[in-house]
Amino acid sequence: MNFDVIIVGAGVAGLSAACRLMQQAESSGTPLSVCVLEKGAEIGAHILSGAVFDPRALNELFPDWQTLGAPLHTPVERDEFYRFDGERGQRLPDALIPPSMHNRGNYIISAGELVRWLGERAEALGVDIFPGFPAQSLLFDEKGGIAGVITGDMGVGHDGQPRATFMPGMALYARYTLFAEGSRGHLGKQLIEHFDLARDSDPQHYAIGFKELWEVPAEQHQPGLVVHGIGWPLTGKAQGGSFLYHGPDRQVMVGLIVDLNYANPWLSPFHEFQQLKHHPSIAAHLEGGQRIGFGARSITKGGYNSLPRMTFPGGLLIGCEAGTLDFSRIKGLHTAMKSGLLAADSVMEALQQEETPDTLADFSQRFEQSWLGDELRRNRNFGPALHRFGETMGGAWNWLDQKLGGRLLLLHDRTRDHEAMETADRHERIEYPRPDNRLSFDKTNSVYLSNTNHDEDQPSHLRLKDDRIPIETNLPRYAEPAQRYCPVGVYEIIEDEQGTPHFRINFQNCIHCKTCDIKDPSQNIVWTPPEGGGGPNYPRM
Incomplete structure (x- = not known):
């Protein structure tokens, strides 16, 4: 199949590009075919975010979004920021909070609902959207540029042989292909390596973000309240922070972000999150409520210093695929x-030229001159300062840097996240408390709430470069940390009757967070898309 533009990933980046392209085509009278591929079973199925939303870009795309019914219903009414220890939370004065952390004018939303709404707008404008069709591999043209993608085969058995339901993948060709797979995208990784897009950048950095959705009693609900926290339970073990947002309909979103540059292989980000909810300052919002949703996702957080070059022959990296998160x-x-x-602006201008250029070279200039480039550039020291100086001194540095408009000395963090992990013998084992099934829960209960499903009769989408490394290298050196950094128990060490350890991959549990692909100290695990439609299905996350 042939299109003018293919967009891989139906998140906010991909769908916004699709909508803008069709708006421009309509206003100019230019015929245009745009295809969006989405690996989730439906639009929004794999979308997970906090989320406090700044409507600035939405105002540009759909100035009449309120009339059109965009799902922005709960404006932020109050901001609170705490430093937690194990017993109490000390609220920090607003004057000491970096300006970027103030949220007046923003909205507490479900990112999944926003994406579904954008999908409806895109289809109304004439975009072809294909959910359940992951882009599995790249197509190259005779010059070595990107010519499109090939979707994954369907109906392949666990032995790699076609089943009765087999349907081969499709080759989709386009004049330009935009890659918007989200954090740690499967094809994005290949593009960055193939075209050496990160040669002038700092290494990319990541976190794992957890989120639970709770329904709380009406008397506890405070719509518009935004609470952020640092400190306990991560104190001394890792860096990160917590969030708690009161949205509409008695819903409370609670979560923990754990930077993936932590050193202790015994640390379990999932159990750190479960502990968080027992802190009195958090528990007070959740007591008497019911947990109705769970999810986890990697967050691309390196910022401006870690941005790869986003242009290459035949296409672009956009959104969290590139790392545009602030x-x-x-x-x-x-x-x-x-x-x-x-x-979309770059693509449309190129398509209207008599001779279509191979590379969208003007995109870099558009990016740098936009408010997006300016925002990321001004805040580029934020992550490196926290990693270098810690939460207190790093926070002070960031407060001053933001007050000065990002003019302090430029900082870098050139240690890759997986390189920061130390051997198990350098750290004490962490013993986590058992869940009480009231505020804290186990992994099995949690993965159930994510509505995760994979056809078990298919090859594992979690590939090992070398089957020997988990037992021969990671187990003796790091106590095989995949057992702990995976939030849903995909990886485990089991022993046979002779006491010989074996590495088992329960790929059916995978919620596509990509943490294994990022944090494995041997960089031996490769995440690839499973059969289309597999994975979590987040209805309101």
């Missing part, structure tokens, strides 16, 4: 949307 604000939706709009 971690100083804990926000990536508005920046991803803006990157999609800028990409």
